[in-house]
Amino acid sequence: MHQNHLHQAALAHYKAKIAEAKAHLEIYFNYAIGIGEHSNLLDEVKKWTKHLAEAEECLASLEENF
Numbered sequence: 042m043h044q045n046h047l048h049q050a051a052l053a054h055y056k057a058k059i060a061e062a063k064a065h066l067e068i069y070f071n072y073a074i075g076i077g078e079h080s081n082l083l084d085e086v087k088k089w090t091k092h093l094a095e096a097e098e099c100l101a102s103l104e105e106n107f
Contacts, residue, residue: 048107055100062093 066089069082076082 048103051103052100055096055103058096059093059100062089062096065089066093 066086068076069086069089073082
């Protein structure tokens, strides 16, 4: 199946967003002690969880429809 460059770029964009969100969440879940003076870790976890879910949803939509 031939994919054009725009489609490939969109897929790569959402895959990168997923990787970024997972990296942040991994740090918060596994290395929170090294974060320092981050007063509201739960807000950060919720923010990155939302970013992750949105990117996964967008990627799935592109893969399902194109």
